[in-house]
Amino acid sequence: MTDLQHAATISVLVQNAPGVLVRVAGLIRRRGVNIHSLSVGPTEDPSISRMTIVVDTAPERTEQFAKQLRKLVEVLRATSLDSTPAVDRELALIKVNVTPGTRLEIMEIANVFRASVVDLTDKTMTLEVTGRGEKVDAFVTLLTKYGIREMARTGQVTLVRGSQNT
Amino acid sequence: MARQITASKPPAPAVRSRQMNGAQTLVESLRREGVEVLFGHPGGASLPIYDALYDAQDIHHILVRHEQVAAHAAVGYARASGRVGVCTATSGPGATNLITGLTDAMMDSVPVVAITGQVPRPVIGNDAFQEADVTGITMPITKYNTLVMRAVDIPNAVRAAFHLAGTGRPGPVLVDIPRDVSQELCEPDFDEEPALPGYRPVLDGNPSQIAEAAEALSAAERPIVYAGGGILSSGATPELTALADRTGIPVALTLMGKGAMDETHPRCLGMLGMHGSAFANWAINRADVILAVGVRFDDRVTGRLKDFAPHARFIHIDIDPAEIGKNKPAHIPIVGDAKRVLAALVPLVRAPKIEAWWKQIEEWREKYPFRYRQRDGRISHQYVCDLLNRLTGGQAIVATDVGQHQMWMAQWYKCREPRTFISSGGLGAMGFGFPAALGAKFARPDKQVLALVGDGGFQMTMQDLITAVEHRLSLPIFILNNGALGMVRQWQSFFYRGRFSSSILRNPDFAKLGDAYGARGIRVERPEEVEGALRTALATEGVPCVVDILCDPEENCLPMIPSGQSVAEMILDD
Numbered sequence: 043m044t045d046l047q048h049a050a051t052i053s054v055l056v057q058n059a060p061g062v063l064v065r066v067a068g069l070i071r072r073r074g075v076n077i078h079s080l081s082v083g084p085t086e087d088p089s090i091s092r093m094t095i096v097v098d099t100a101p102e103r104t105e106q107f108a109k110q111l112r113k114l115v116e117v118l119r120a121t122s123l124d125s126t127p128a129v130d131r132e133l134a135l136i137k138v139n140v141t142p143g144t145r146l147e148i149m150e151i152a153n154v155f156r157a158s159v160v161d162l163t164d165k166t167m168t169l170e171v172t173g174r175g176e177k178v179d180a181f182v183t184l185l186t187k188y189g190i191r192e193m194a195r196t197g198q199v200t201l202v203r204g205s206q207n208t
Numbered sequence: 209m210a211r212q213i214t215a216s217k218p219p220a221p222a223v224r225s226r227q228m229n230g231a232q233t234l235v236e237s238l239r240r241e242g243v244e245v246l247f248g249h250p251g252g253a254s255l256p257i258y259d260a261l262y263d264a265q266d267i268h269h270i271l272v273r274h275e276q277v278a279a280h281a282a283v284g285y286a287r288a289s290g291r292v293g294v295c296t297a298t299s300g301p302g303a304t305n306l307i308t309g310l311t312d313a314m315m316d317s318v319p320v321v322a323i324t325g326q327v328p329r330p331v332i333g334n335d336a337f338q339e340a341d342v343t344g345i346t347m348p349i350t351k352y353n354t355l356v357m358r359a360v361d362i363p364n365a366v367r368a369a370f371h372l373a374g375t376g377r378p379g380p381v382l383v384d385i386p387r388d389v390s391q392e393l394c395e396p397d398f399d400e401e402p403a404l405p406g407y408r409p410v411l412d413g414n415p416s417q418i419a420e421a422a423e424a425l426s427a428a429e430r431p432i433v434y435a436g437g438g439i440l441s442s443g444a445t446p447e448l449t450a451l452a453d454r455t456g457i458p459v460a461l462t463l464m465g466k467g468a469m470d471e472t473h474p475r476c477l478g479m480l481g482m483h484g485s486a487f488a489n490w491a492i493n494r495a496d497v498i499l500a501v502g503v504r505f506d507d508r509v510t511g512r513l514k515d516f517a518p519h520a521r522f523i524h525i526d527i528d529p530a531e532i533g534k535n536k537p538a539h540i541p542i543v544g545d546a547k548r549v550l551a552a553l554v555p556l557v558r559a560p561k562i563e564a565w566w567k568q569i570e571e572w573r574e575k576y577p578f579r580y581r582q583r584d585g586r587i588s589h590q591y592v593c594d595l596l597n598r599l600t601g602g603q604a605i606v607a608t609d610v611g612q613h614q615m616w617m618a619q620w621y622k623c624r625e626p627r628t629f630i631s632s633g634g635l636g637a638m639g640f641g642f643p644a645a646l647g648a649k650f651a652r653p654d655k656q657v658l659a660l661v662g663d664g665g666f667q668m669t670m671q672d673l674i675t676a677v678e679h680r681l682s683l684p685i686f687i688l689n690n691g692a693l694g695m696v697r698q699w700q701s702f703f704y705r706g707r708f709s710s711s712i713l714r715n716p717d718f719a720k721l722g723d724a725y726g727a728r729g730i731r732v733e734r735p736e737e738v739e740g741a742l743r744t745a746l747a748t749e750g751v752p753c754v755v756d757i758l759c760d761p762e763e764n765c766l767p768m769i770p771s772g773q774s775v776a777e778m779i780l781d782d
Contacts, residue, residue, distance in 0.1 A: 056406075057405070057406060060355075061343065061347075064344070064347065065347055068347055068348055069348075072348055105533075106530065106533070106534060109529050109530035109534075110530050112406075112529070112530070113528070113530055114406070115351075115352045115372065115404060115406050115407050116406055117406050118405055118406045
């Protein structure tokens, strides 16, 4: 997320219905704003899904996005999380080149980041890391010199801290 | 807006235990919404729907010659009546022809329901004949849309569509029905309430915000009301008028707000904005407190945002929370229905001391009223607009097309009552005026309805003259014919050094064209013929009357605040 000028997080509860993802994405797209990450998954109620959207937009526009999202009939709740203390997490799978000489070195780095090795061959190692976007970014940066073959990131998921609902 | 179920309707037949197909279910659902008129054009995917309509004696289907007309007519119907307008088209090209009209309805918050046929379920997504992803295409231009995949779901979809279209901030809703769903037998339940947990429009304003707004207005030295289409949607004309009567605060109207208040009322300053009156623009830009109601700070009103009313505190009332603070921060935001919020606000406002303010406004009004001059032997567009205003007393329903004539009519036509000025405001869709007048006439057959169009825009939808002839509509169509796309020409004249690229038109003889369609055709070439022709057309009954008025090709629409500029840069005179 280091290359983002403004990363604004919006959490959206939607009815789990066909086309909702397109409506939400389309609403953001047509305002000329890039979606940095978008994660969707079920909530405690299977008829309701939560989308966590990170958009590249100025902070003063984030509330306008949330308001526009609330106008969608299937959107039950849309919250701009920028001014709220919240827990952010992202998961990444990273497949990195290894040689007998670098294997231990990489595992040491993984230990520092509490990443785990989820797959290993004589040429590659696949690591799983969880944390805030910045932590994942830092981990990725350190692995770059070994040669990252491929990577998949889930995008950020967020919940507000404390007893208050997101 | 209440759901329209008129008491005079025959009681709904006992159909619960009876099977019917999807199309019959649709027609019964429309009947239960009180639909009396719908505008449409049939095609393959909507054949079952048309077969069901064939039996519906109480639902009047108006066959148009192009689906664009169906959508614009539904808008005209809705705006003239306050009811939900309905249009229908077949799949693919039929549905895509509705797009312009639906976008207009979206931009101008008009309650419209569009019913489209879709290809049968088994071939959806296979690029079948006349298939288009209509729910996908219309997603950003509808308030809501839905693809109905079971006949039994039709009643719920239709109820939801009418509820969403007509309540909150109104807008278009599209219901897409595959042909085999229309043919599928089902046992419909017409009484099921649609569940819309994510749709809860806020109607009542926050009382403490309203009290704060009342304080700000009471203490203002240079207050003004900036009122728009939201007044008409919510029926808040009496409340707005009461505010002006009680407090003396001047009221400026947007293009969409024309008719929100009697424009001959001494407190009404008429239209503001790009082609609004100089005095209304000067007034709002000098104001210290602005009560914005049912408006969205459109760029055609504000010009360059940072220079718009720089000294003012803004009170912004709107039913759509997303409009508040969208373009201009509101100091006192109030989310709610204009009628309810104004009703709560008016009794709390003490008449502010604004004699000096009014003196200033009257000076401005005197210094620069709307004015025009007739060049030798040429017909001024503004003279025609002024004359139409005088001949109708501002009591007719006027539908305009888009361009210079639209702005001139907005300047000269003094609406006396709500829902009498129908124009494509936000979208600015040429081709809108005549079909909108057609729809309005079906909504208000008792009322004088007229279309005022340009020679460019009329040619986009004039094929439906035959529809007006077929239904024997008393509908005068006045063409302000300057042989040009006048507004394009004007901008080229002002900003492109008079390089009239593709803006000069070669036109047919519109009067003869009217004759060919079986309408009455009148051609007017000289100023002294104008009044007689207008009188004849306004009095023509049982047939549309096409009046081709050859106007001054060089007349420009002023005042004008050039796009993206401020009131300081207003162009006043040629």
